[in-house]
Amino acid sequence: MSGVAGDDPRDPAGETKLTFPESWQVESSDGLSASVMFISGLIMVTRNRYLAWPSLLLSINSVINQHPLRTKEGGNSPISTVILGVSALLASYLPLVMIGPQKQVPLPVPEAQ
Template sequence: MSNTAGDDPRDPSAETKFTFPETWQADASDGLSASVMFISGLIMVTRNRFLAWPSLVLSINSVINQHPLRTKEGGNSPFSTLLLAVCALIASYLPLVLVNPSRTQMPLPVQ
C-alpha cells in the first residue's frame, strides 16, 4: 500500500480556499410577498373586489420568482401568499353570490 504524492488527501498542496458560489446572496425577506399578504388582508376586511385581482397576479408572480436558497427559514412562503390571495378573492366575491338583494329589503308595513 504505497501512497503517491497525488493520492494523499492530507497533502497541503492540494488545499483550496473555500468560496461561496457567486449566485448565493445574503438572506433577505421578500418585500413583495409581505405587501401582497397585507393587501390580501385588507381586501378581506374591506371586500374591495378591484384590489383582489392585482393581489392574485402579484402572488402568482411571487410563486414564480421564488428563490428557495435566498429565503429566510421563518419567512413567508410564496404558496401561503397565493392561498391568502385566492381566499381574499373568494371573500370579496362571496357576498355577490350569497346575498340576495330582494331579501335584504324589509317589506313596508301595511297601514
C-alpha cells in the first residue's frame, strides 16, 4: 500500500458539492427560423414557386443546426419550420396539379343562311 494522502476515494475530505452546469439558453429568438417562417407564409400567399425551394432548404438547415440546450422553453420548434416549408412548397405547386392545363374547346362555326 502506498501511503499517499488523499489517494483514498472514500475519504470524506475530498467531497465537493454537486453543482449542475449552467444552461446555454439564449433569450433572443432564432433569426433564421423566424425569417423562414415569414418567407413560407409569403410563398403561400403569393404562390411563388421559386422561393419555395430555398425556404425548404433553409428550414432543413435550421433543424440541422438546432441546439436543444440553447432553445427557450416554448420557443419555435425547428420541426414546425420544416413542416411550414413543406406546406409552402405544396401550396405553391398544388394549383399546377389541381387545375392543370386548359383544354381548347372548338368554337362553334356559325351556319351560313
